Amino acid sequence: MVNCEDVLHFLDTYLNSAQIPDASRNGLQVEGTPRVGKIVFGVSASLQLFHKAKAAGADMIIVHHGLLWGQEQPLTGLFKERVAFLLKNDINLVAYHLPLDKHSVIGHNACLMRAVNAQRVQPFGVYHGETIGFSGVVNAPLDQLVTTLENYCQTKAQVFAYGPKEIGSLAVVSGGAHSLLPQAISQKMDLYVTGVVDEPVQEWCREGHINCVALGHYNSEKAGIKALMELVAKRFEVQTEFIDVANPI
Missing domain, CATH: 3.40.1390.30 (NIF3 (NGG1p interacting factor 3)-like)
Structure with a gap:
């Protein structure tokens, strides 16, 4: 188990995310448990990925395409369902777009x-x-x-x-x-x-x-998230898993 803050600090620093202008809100997007034992990696945030991550026992999900883009948006519809699932299950959601x-x-x-x-x-x-x-x-x-x-x-x-x-x-x-x-x-x-x-x-x-x-x-953006997973696995004593929610586009 590791502290969520330690993982975030390492990734924010390594990817230099604060210095890269981006429509994506890079870093922690939804706060969950402060202690992390397993991290699931995926390309894009979705309920399908979230359900698979929960079944895998994840405390944190790291993706390339997150939920928060540009201006604030109301917690309604699909967006509400996605955020509600993460909050209910105390799962952290982290995203890195242009930095990755x-x-x-x-x-x-x-x-x-x-x-x-x-x-x-x-x-x-x-x-x-x-x-x-x-x-x-x-x-x-x-x-x-x-x-x-x-x-x-x-x-x-x-x-x-x-x-x-x-x-x-x-x-x-x-x-x-x-x-x-x-x-x-x-x-x-x-x-x-x-x-x-x-x-x-x-x-x-x-x-x-x-x-x-x-x-x-x-498919062109699986490589970086997998490489990030390998980096995190070497740096921290946590379990890691890439979950492929296949997408033909």
Whole structure:
């Protein structure tokens, strides 16, 4: 068992969350028991995750997509049900959004770059004033990189193959980051990797002579939360478990 405050202080410091502007209320979102023996990790807050976490004996849930975004909202409807479940069962809810996107070691994008053995990695992708992704160099066929990413994320990718078949450079921004594709085009990248795309992407790729691989918002953001779990397991004497609430989007 550990103190909840000790876990929060470590994570807030390690992820530098106070210094990163974000719509998400990063850190503790719902307060539960002050002593923690088991922490469940997941991508997104939901009643399904909460029920599974309770069944697993969790005292704390840590996610990438939490419940609190932007301005305050009334405790009604689904939001009320989610918060009420956590309070009734004395479970802490903790969330880290952009801090987990952009972290250079355990962030989703850093993990994806390591998965394809990218070299000369540097920050890429400005989102609301924060650089949240990475770019780098590789030397591999597009098909091989797609297979590697699909296996790593345990998903089936959507591929827009309008660029070189042999990839020398790529940029990665997980999640819902199709709007950053023009930044990859302007930097003459061969490949852009993200989570989900929208209607303009196909023609952007065709006109920009670039490949785009979409791994799914959910599946592209499992890596960082799993890496965070491994870090916490090494740092604290607590049980940890990743719960996969599968999502095709």
